[in-house]
Amino acid sequence: MGDLLSNARSKVLDLQCRDADPAADRKALEKLALWAMRYSPTVAVWDEISGADGFFIEVEGSAHLFGGEACLLRNLQQRLQTFGLFPRLAVAGTAGASWAMARFGAAESAIVENGAERSAIESLPVDSLRLTQGARSLLRRLGLRRVSQVIDQPRAPFASRFDAEYLRKLDQALGRQCEPLVPIVPAPLYHAQTQFLEPILSADHVLIAARHLLDRLCSQLADDAVGARVLRLMLFQVDGDVKSLELGLAAASRDPEHMARLIGLRLERLAGAFDTEFGFEAAALHALTVEPFAARQSSLGMGEAGASAESLAGLIDRLQQRLGPGAVRQLHPAMSHVPERAEVAGAVALQELPKEKMSAEMEENLPSAPRPLLLLPRPEAAEVMALIPDGPPRRFRWRGVMHQVTAAEGPERITPQWWERSGELERDYYLVEDSEGRRFWLFRHGHYAADTPPGWFVHGLFP
Amino acid sequence: MRPVLYEVCRSVGRLSSSPPPAVPGSGQNRLAALREAVARIERRGDHSKATILPFGLPELARHLPGGGLATGMLHEVMAASYQDRPSAFGFAFALAASALQSRKGPAFFVSTQHASREFGRPYVHGLRHLGIDPARFVLIQTAKNNDALWALEETLRAEVRPAIVVGALDRQLDLTESRRLNLASSAGSVLLVLLCLAGGQGTNAAGTRWRIGAASSSKDRFGALADWRWHTTLERSRNGRSGHWLLEWTHVAHSLRMAEGVADRTPYAGQASRRAG
Numbered sequence: 001m002g003d004l005l006s007n008a009r010s011k012v013l014d015l016q017c018r019d020a021d022p023a024a025d026r027k028a029l030e031k032l033a034l035w036a037m038r039y040s041p042t043v044a045v046w047d048e049i050s051g052a053d054g055f056f057i058e059v060e061g062s063a064h065l066f067g068g069e070a071c072l073l074r075n076l077q078q079r080l081q082t083f084g085l086f087p088r089l090a091v092a093g094t095a096g097a098s099w100a101m102a103r104f105g106a107a108e109s110a111i112v113e114n115g116a117e118r119s120a121i122e123s124l125p126v127d128s129l130r131l132t133q134g135a136r137s138l139l140r141r142l143g144l145r146r147v148s149q150v151i152d153q154p155r156a157p158f159a160s161r162f163d164a165e166y167l168r169k170l171d172q173a174l175g176r177q178c179e180p181l182v183p184i185v186p187a188p189l190y191h192a193q194t195q196f197l198e199p200i201l202s203a204d205h206v207l208i209a210a211r212h213l214l215d216r217l218c219s220q221l222a223d224d225a226v227g228a229r230v231l232r233l234m235l236f237q238v239d240g241d242v243k244s245l246e247l248g249l250a251a252a253s254r255d256p257e258h259m260a261r262l263i264g265l266r267l268e269r270l271a272g273a274f275d276t277e278f279g280f281e282a283a284a285l286h287a288l289t290v291e292p293f294a295a296r297q298s299s300l301g302m303g304e305a306g307a308s309a310e311s312l313a314g315l316i317d318r319l320q321q322r323l324g325p326g327a328v329r330q331l332h333p334a335m336s337h338v339p340e341r342a343e344v345a346g347a348v349a350l351q352e353l354p355k356e357k358m359s360a361e362m363e364e365n366l367p368s369a370p371r372p373l374l375l376l377p378r379p380e381a382a383e384v385m386a387l388i389p390d391g392p393p394r395r396f397r398w399r400g401v402m403h404q405v406t407a408a409e410g411p412e413r414i415t416p417q418w419w420e421r422s423g424e425l426e427r428d429y430y431l432v433e434d435s436e437g438r439r440f441w442l443f444r445h446g447h448y449a450a451d452t453p454p455g456w457f458v459h460g461l462f463p
Numbered sequence: 464m465r466p467v468l469y470e471v472c473r474s475v476g477r478l479s480s481s482p483p484p485a486v487p488g489s490g491q492n493r494l495a496a497l498r499e500a501v502a503r504i505e506r507r508g509d510h511s512k513a514t515i516l517p518f519g520l521p522e523l524a525r526h527l528p529g530g531g532l533a534t535g536m537l538h539e540v541m542a543a544s545y546q547d548r549p550s551a552f553g554f555a556f557a558l559a560a561s562a563l564q565s566r567k568g569p570a571f572f573v574s575t576q577h578a579s580r581e582f583g584r585p586y587v588h589g590l591r592h593l594g595i596d597p598a599r600f601v602l603i604q605t606a607k608n609n610d611a612l613w614a615l616e617e618t619l620r621a622e623v624r625p626a627i628v629v630g631a632l633d634r635q636l637d638l639t640e641s642r643r644l645n646l647a648s649s650a651g652s653v654l655l656v657l658l659c660l661a662g663g664q665g666t667n668a669a670g671t672r673w674r675i676g677a678a679s680s681s682k683d684r685f686g687a688l689a690d691w692r693w694h695t696t697l698e699r700s701r702n703g704r705s706g707h708w709l710l711e712w713t714h715v716a717h718s719l720r721m722a723e724g725v726a727d728r729t730p731y732a733g734q735a736s737r738r739a740g
Contacts, residue, residue: 311621311622314621315618315621319603319614322613322617323603323605323610323614328601330598330600330601331585331586331587331590331600332597333587333588333597339586345602366588366591370592370714371586371588372583372589373549373556373585373586373592374552374582374583375583376582376583377583377584407679407680407682407686407687409688431688433680436677437679438546438547438549439677439688461582461583463553463691463693
């Protein structure tokens with residue numbers, strides 16, 4: 001380590017060398033960190049100062065699932081070795097101490113009892129404090145090489161010579177100050193996880209496992225009187241890959257039956273994407289967003305005869321999981337005179353909307369002229385013959401069929417919004433009826449000019 | 464179908480051999496009693512109480528058992544021709560508007576993306592114009608017909624009890640599929656209207672089948688377009704009669720009515736009065 005390449009080549013004859021690729025290293029490390037979420041939902045990858053070559057796993061709450069810290073370390077070591085890695089592991093009460101032990105400890109895996117952090121790191125070099133290059137060289141110049149030499153030094157001279165980072169790192173390693181970890185995926189509020197004795201392969205088995213996890217998760221949710229809005233199911237493959245799926249619910253729920261059904265519907269939709277060659281060996285279920293869980297009033301005109309808002313939310317969830325996001329929508333009027341912008345398709349409003357939402361201004365601006373029941377995805381060009389250039393159409397050809405106009409209403413002039421590009425033209429809308437009784441909504445795009453006749457478009461259909 | 468037919472034969476046989484006291488001698492009453500008996504047999508095994516969405520039109524009520532559209536069965540709406548599809552949409556949504564007026568619960572519209580690509584999808588201001596409150600209208604769009612069928616069944620069987628479920632498919636249903644929908648709608652006692660955009664003959668499982676064609680709308684005294692009209696053919700009506708009318712959608716009352724006293728009487732109107740008479 002630290003040799004020049006030419007020196008190294010002279011020492012080892014068959015040395016292979018590659019350019020460093022920090023981005024790929026980082027990616028591989030993150031993938032491994034995701035895999036490590038099978039041990040705990042909180043996994044934080046080391047930053048640059050820490051070497052960017054490992055990660056912290058918060059095992060406080062999950063070590064007992066593996067039979068204690070020693071068993072967990074053994075399990076982790078074995079699995080990492082099967083991936084062809086040579087891990088150095090340490091468990092300690094503080095992130096700093098565990099980093100120091102993993103980097104500079106004598107053994108490949110070490111366990112530091114709570115409260116013994118100080119004695120554990122005392123004999124290590126000062127590099128084990130995760131300091132910046134500047135702080136490390138300054139300490140070396142001062143002749144301070146071991147942690148034991150700096151640990152009891154008066155703080156004031158250090159504070160004036162070093163930046164605040166140095167004392168903070170020291171305190172964090174000793175547990176005098178807490179160290180926030182930045183997890184690779186935001187830590188869930190509630191979670192449940194399980195390991196399988198044998199890898200599972202089929203979607204049915206995944207569903208059974210998810211059902212067990214849901215039972216456990218929902219009892220946690222019930223204890224706190226909350227319901228989940230967003231769930232994440234993570235499945236850990238034997239070969240180190242992680243598959244995860246997120247479910248958004250229309251309304252907070254803590255009904256394991258319902259959520260299991262949603263997971264089933266989602267797996268059905270994803271059919272194939274969850275195929276695995278080697279099987280899944282562990283699963284974790286996280287509740288990412290929770291809400292106070294209480295019965296709600298629905299706005300969809302449900303009376304006492306109708307079912308509750310919960311059953312509506314349940315139906316919408318089932319539809320959405322099977323049909324995909326955006327399949328279930330409600331249409332709302334929007335503030336615009338341009339017809340295609342005068343509506344927004346949004347999620348179904350389950351809660352009673354406050355009446356202010358539909359402001360008086362908006363109410364006033366709703367179009368009073370008839371609007372078509374069906375609006376075409378985009379206006380379609382039509383060939384129009386009009387008696388006078390600015391008059392209503394007399395005949396038009398649309399989709400290859402000639403229509404003889406017998407009655408026309410209009411024009412209703414809709415001008416583009418003033419902040420739009422100047423290229424946008426005014427539209428004159430006509431409601432026309434042909435000789436067969438079919439009703440169309442046509443518009444003339446722009447004004448009549450001698451050299452370029454304006455275009456006509458069919459924009460909607462009246463019943 | 465066979466057990467029902469068998470039951471009908473048996474009960475008709477019983478009635479003819481020993482007429483119950485409820486059936487007086489007059490032919491009309493006897494016919495009505497027989498119809499009632501058939502309806503009773505057909506409803507057997509159906510635990511939920513079917514309710515009726517009335518049209519409020521006596522001319523139509525005479526052709527429909529119960530005087531309106533019954534819940535718990537499939538009602539098909541078809542377009543008279545390809546060009547008449549928007550009118551068929553309009554009739555189905557007019558039914559939805561009436562259902563929302565008289566019933567609680569939301570309205571669900573399930574359609575395939577293909578069905579709404581050709582003639583567009585419902586527009587919020589158009590719905591409002593027709594008298595449908597957008598806040599009670601849920602739009603479900605699926606990629607495939609099979610997904611739409613699944614969504615229809617799921618909606619019908621849910622505890623939600625919608626006021627009406629309208630489906631739009633671009634494929635002819637086979638007998639099994641339509642019977643499944645029939646069963647699902649009777650399980651929840653929900654009003655189900657299916658727009659069959661593919662044309663064809665429709666299925667035997669349908670309770671009623673309507674064929675809709677466009678008709679020139681009525682004009683007000685200034686010659687402007689007033690109320691929309693549709694040539695409405697009731698092709699099939701289980702336990703009822705078929706018929707043909709020129710119906711008109713009144714924008715003021717948001718309801719259907721007979722087109723009457725019109726200057727431009729179409730030949731259809733005469734035919735309707737003859738048949739109804």
